[in-house]
Amino acid sequence: MCTYNGTKLNLKGEWSTCDFTIHFDVFRQELLKIGGVHDAIFIGCVQFKHSTMKASSRNKDHSADGDGTGKRPKRKCLQWHPLLAKKMLDFSEEEEEDEEDEDIDKDALMSTEGLEHEADETEDDDSSEQRARRPMNAFLLFCKRHRSLVRQQHPRLDNRGATKILADWWSVLDPKEKQKYTDLAKEYKDAFLKANPGYKWCPTTNKPLKSPSPTVTTRKKLWTFPTEPAKEFPITKRVVKAEEMPQINFAMADPTQMGGLSMLLLAGEHALTAKEISSNTAQSGTPDSTKQCGNSALFQLAEMCSDRLVTEGVQNEPPTGTSEDGHASEVPVADPGLGTKNDDDVKPQDWNTNDKSLSLLTDTSVTSLNKSEKIKKKKKKKVKLESTKAEKHTVKKSGKKRKSSESDMESLMYTIDAVAKGDWGTEKPSGSPVKSGRCSAKSTENLLHPVSSPPKKKMKPKQIKLSTEKISELNKHSKVSDLEKVTTSPVKTETFSVTEQLLSHNALGEVKAENKEISKKTEASGSRKSERSCKGALYKTLVSEGMLTSLRANVDRGKKASGKGGSSDHEGCWKEEEWSFSNVGTSGTKKLKKLKPKDESALGLGNLEQEFAKKFNSLPQYSPVTFDRKNTTVTRKKKKNRSGSTEQQKSDKAIVPQDTNSEEHTEKVDHAPSVPSSPLTAVSQEPLIGSQKRKARKTKITHLIRTADGRLSPAGDLTKEKWPCKQEKKKQPLKTDTLVSGVNYSRSETEQACSISPEVQTTSAIPAFFSLAALAEVAAMENAHRGQRAVSLNRDGQPKEMAQTSVLISCADQ
DNA sequence: GGGAATGAAAA
């Protein structure tokens, strides 16, 4: 939640989870210090959250009552991504180098808590919300990878049922295959632990502590920096501040949360360095930090924005006098130094710096007051309530904003709000219902953005305005204009074009129309929007992206749903969803849609993240058919107790349709040679683990199990039978069945790229890729044209680059 | 917000 001049914005992020409270003034100050880079980051952060998150701005009242209009925010905890580990490392390194510079900031910013947290490391028990999420275990990885398949196969099945099936599959899975998942899980875990040294799975019982300020949700920094010099710094100031302003908890975007953004940036950097460095340097005529190096346009933009903020931002006074002011004065507004730093190393450096700066801010900024975190549940509830309220109030706000010449911050806030809400678009004036724009997507979309209801609209138009204005203004303004022009305009167009293709025509059309209108309006209102325009453009793009993403998800869902209702699985089978990769650790942070084999760009990205993504993707994905058959034949016996019903369903349906599908898709999928012919081989001997026992206990109660002949028979005691069953399985060479259908769907990237079934392409593939690509482009802000062409032109069906970039960017999806 | 699964880690 952001608090700005009494207005609170509630940002909920699916992937990011955290609800954080930001005091905007503080934030601004921080930005100034940092030199604006953070601004961009912040934006990005918001953006990423946006897709699933909805934010609403509303008046302070916490007391919202909730109505659970929408779905609850899915996660509260930050998700951990392997990439974070790396980032952490980088950060630490840099930090040491830069210590001097940062020391000051740290002192200023550091809060005692922050220190404590550092010591504690990521796991702050206090703020349960902020805790990094546990890395997924092997089974979860398996579930994640196969759930979609299960769901496709059994559209009517709810998640529970799907989970059961997955469990069945898992139980049947060949140990070797399992091992793959186990290994990856371990790898994730290791990386996670590395990143979060002190992490404890079970938060200490601290929870009971209720924070003094119940309502405020404080965000703690989740991640720990391995080497934190800063700890030593006194933070008294901060503390005082916090005390003074209990409400104002300032939390900057942290790397963890920013995952998406960071990715974005990284992608941008990469792209830039790879292709455009020369051009950029030429363009960036500005003496400032940006030039020399091939900073990404995004950064430049950020800086520019920050500068303006500095000048203009002064207008907005921090409501409460905080130490920040002093700091602000102390620190040069836009610190060239930072810029230079960033500039020096194009890729990694920028990244690191950004992270670093962010991290600093976060650490320091995080206020302790609210430490006592509420239990997640409570928080969630709160969030919901708040969000709902926010929505309600949204209208008011919008009205306000437009009227007065808002400060940049306001505009920013609006934008954020809009983004958070997911209002991309439809612009209708606040009063009018949004429907038209969203209509197409809406059916499904509701699921994703339940909260966002009517009020959303506002933001979007505004953003659009900004973008348009920006462009125009840029033209006027000499400074950044060149750069921006290049970057922004293309971005815009790009977005739209992409959008059009992907999105429903209606929505697009409306959007465009709105844009035009908005642009007009904007011009009229005019004035200082240039900076905003920059932001706006960025936001807009982001928003668009988010929209695309959400739409895509919705579409998929819709298809599924439709599939459920009537048609069988054709649609669903083996769609992109199946292919989609979500970072294991991150949960939602990114989805890797088909990775293209080897893209240059991809290579650039090739960080841990990619590696992990690849690994995850490379995990064998087994055809449901295989399982089904197996289950029907072999497994049945085994399964004994377990959900007989589910199995039955499974077995019944699956085989026929699935086969067709599977075969169709077989093309794209490669049969992993390495993989044993039948992944499903019975698990020979696993000792029962706790969970198994637990399961056994439950199941013990009795379930119907299928016999080999397909009859249902009462299951015996699970524990006892379990072994025998498995043994049988094993021995019974399922292989015949399995082998036939038992194609192991492990999709190698190359394969995916090369062979994509026509269905896939037509149905789902396109939209997803484009959106991702578009976003990437935007992020880079570099040559929109470059990315586009590459993507669009790329023939294989899906632009490889796009895919990769998409992965990075589309954290929010779903 | 519960639930459905498995599993790792902690209590």
Place this chain on the structure above:
DNA sequence: TTTTCATTCCC
């Protein structure tokens, strides 16, 4: 041995 929590998302 039992809890927590990681994933997903319908109910």
